[in-house]
Amino acid sequence: MALDKRIKEKINSIMESKPHIGMDELVEIVKEYAPKPDTDKLINQEYRRMAQRIMSGYKDEKGVRDCFSVKADNGNEYVNVSRTTEKADLQKVRQQLSKKYRGLNKSLRKIDVREQILDGQLSMDIEADQKRRQINE
Incomplete structure (x- = not known):
């Protein structure tokens, strides 16, 4: 199901005028325009999230993540990079x-530029140039 374009328009409008938006405010906007979700679908999504959290926490003895989700023919599957024999x-x-x-x-580069602007190391002309480049990317 496609997301109602009014949701994104309203959020974009808010983000153009404010530097922050709270999750509760976002949820209220979505509730205003989106249909009520299917309960069974929500339950399955929650189980998937739980499984994803378990797999993302699967790490080696040095604390480096071992398992990653990749696209497979029948959906997604997890690969244990320390155990796989398939290149x-x-x-x-x-x-x-x-x-x-x-x-x-x-x-990160965008954040670096913004920090420099806020620190007064770059002029607003450079900020405008950055915006033009982002639009063209």
Whole structure:
């Protein structure tokens, strides 16, 4: 089911004028426009979340995560990178982690620029230039 576009429009409108929004406020906006969810579906989602939390906490003796979810023919499956004998499994996990890494690095660079602006190290002209580049990406 597609998300009602009014939800995103209202949230975007708020975020254009405020630097923060609380989760409770977001939930109220969603409740206003979204249909009531299916109870059975919610129960299954909660079980999936519990299973995901268990698997994300599966770590080696040094505290490094061992299991990662990857797309499979029949949905998602978890790969234990310390135990797999399939190089393709490792490549799937590497691709997934690399994509997340690149996205996080872009966000970190954006934060660095904003901190410099707030510290007065960069002019507002540079901020405007950054916005133009983000729009073009």
